[in-house]
Amino acid sequence: TQLLEQSPQFLSIQEGENLTVYCNSSSVFSSLQWYRQEPGEGPVLLVTVVTGGEVKKLKRLTFQFGDARKDSSLHITAAQPGDTGLYLCAGPEGGADGLTFGKGTHLIIQP
Amino acid sequence: IAGITQAPTSQILAAGRRMTLRCTQDMRHNAMYWYRQDLGLGLRLIHYSNTAGTTGKGEVPDGYSVSRANTDDFPLTLASAVPSQTSVYFCASITVPRSSPLHFGNGTRLTVT
Numbered sequence: 163t164q165l166l167e168q169s170p171q172f173l174s175i176q177e178g179e180n181l182t183v184y185c186n187s188s189s190v191f192s193s194l195q196w197y198r199q200e201p202g203e204g205p206v207l208l209v210t211v212v213t214g215g216e217v218k219k220l221k222r223l224t225f226q227f228g229d230a231r232k233d234s235s236l237h238i239t240a241a242q243p244g245d246t247g248l249y250l251c252a253g254p255e256g257g258a259d260g261l262t263f264g265k266g267t268h269l270i271i272q273p
Numbered sequence: 274i275a276g277i278t279q280a281p282t283s284q285i286l287a288a289g290r291r292m293t294l295r296c297t298q299d300m301r302h303n304a305m306y307w308y309r310q311d312l313g314l315g316l317r318l319i320h321y322s323n324t325a326g327t328t329g330k331g332e333v334p335d336g337y338s339v340s341r342a343n344t345d346d347f348p349l350t351l352a353s354a355v356p357s358q359t360s361v362y363f364c365a366s367i368t369v370p371r372s373s374p375l376h377f378g379n380g381t382r383l384t385v386t
Contacts (some may be wrong), residue, residue: 195374195375197375202379202380203377203379203380204277204363204365204377204378204379204380205316205363205375205377206377207374207375210374250315250316252375255318260304260306260318260321260331260365260367260375261375262318263308263315263316264315265313265314265315266315
């Protein structure tokens with residue numbers, strides 16, 4: 163099983179601040195996905211990164227895939243309370259054709 | 274609205290009882306999955322099915338069984354529930370390629386007493 167380690171596990175910051183969360187592995191992934199999960203709901207896909215070094219932007223969220231395709235980061239600019247949630251990274255799991263998930267970063271943006 | 278429906282939303286179950294969690298999708302996805310989510314452990318794959326008629330074991334399959342009689346339905350059965358199976362269970366589906374989104378249901382919160 164390919165492991166994905168996310169850091170930090172918990173992060174609480176004030177509205178308007180910037181933040182970065184990380185997803186790291188010792189294995190190479192063909193792609194990585196980022197999901198956001200709100201309480202009482204299932205995770206929802208934010209973005210998929212496929213090419214090493216790729217940068218994708220989704221409004222105030224910037225996602226980067228490492229050159230070696232072993233890591234990824236999510237940067238949020240001017241965080242808003244609506245950004246609060248659990249952020250999960252995930253990559254393809256070879257045997258099951260499913261996804262293996264990191265344990266997630268619990269993000270709280272305080273007004 | 275297209276998506277995944279899970280039932281029940283929540284359940285309290287006595288240890289030793291049998292329980293089936295239901296999952297239905299209307300997106301004609303070929304692959305379906307069951308995950309459990311526990312604080313500090315994240316999402317862990319229980320069982321999966323790449324296509325109707327086939328199933329496979331994930332990371333934590335013990336105590337659980339699944340079936341895939343058709344494309345739409347993927348029930349998860351706990352034959353004799355134990356307290357360690359207290360968790361939130363998510364059903365998900367996907368269609369190839371793997372870079373496409375994994376679609377999740379809203380989960381079943383199960384408490385085994």
